[in-house]
Amino acid sequence: MASGNAIRGSRVGAGPMGEAERGEAAARQFVSFWCAHGHETRPSFAAEAVIPDAWDCPRCGLPASQDETNPPPAPRNEPYKTHLAYVKERRTDSDGEAILDEALASLRRRRGEP
Ligand SMILES: [Zn+2]
Numbered sequence: 001m002a003s004g005n006a007i008r009g010s011r012v013g014a015g016p017m018g019e020a021e022r023g024e025a026a027a028r029q030f031v032s033f034w035c036a037h038g039h040e041t042r043p044s045f046a047a048e049a050v051i052p053d054a055w056d057c058p059r060c061g062l063p064a065s066q067d068e069t070n071p072p073p074a075p076r077n078e079p080y081k082t083h084l085a086y087v088k089e090r091r092t093d094s095d096g097e098a099i100l101d102e103a104l105a106s107l108r109r110r111r112g113e114p
Contacts, residue, residue: 026047027046028044028045029047029051030042032066032068033054033055033057033064034065034066034068035057035059035062035063035071035072035074037059037060037074039064041055041057041059041064043055043100045104049104052104052111056085056103058084062074063075083102084099084102084106087099087102
């Protein structure tokens with residue numbers, strides 16, 4: 001069957017081989033963040049990635065910071081579950097790269113727009 005080429009362009013880097021190559025080639029660094037509830041999360045970043053000042057806690061959705069003694073204050077209302085928390089419930093750890101990329105993009109947008 002010659003159907004393989006037709007599918008190829010539709011999923012960029014989604015193949016199992018692509019994931020393995022990316023994971024092994026990219027150096028990782030783990031950074032701890034703490035939210036106001038004391039939850040610790042340790043996402044991994046590419047070595048060249050810019051570490052964000054804040055991170056959404058995957059357990060309660062509150063913002064978390066790298067300073068355990070001074071977590072960011074909890075927002076007054078949390079009308080909906082964060083996208084990150086929602087995605088993490090549905091996905092397995094093998095999709096962590098995609099989740100982190102998405103979260104990073106979200107954080108950059110939030111910081112860029114006052
Ligand atoms: Zn939390």
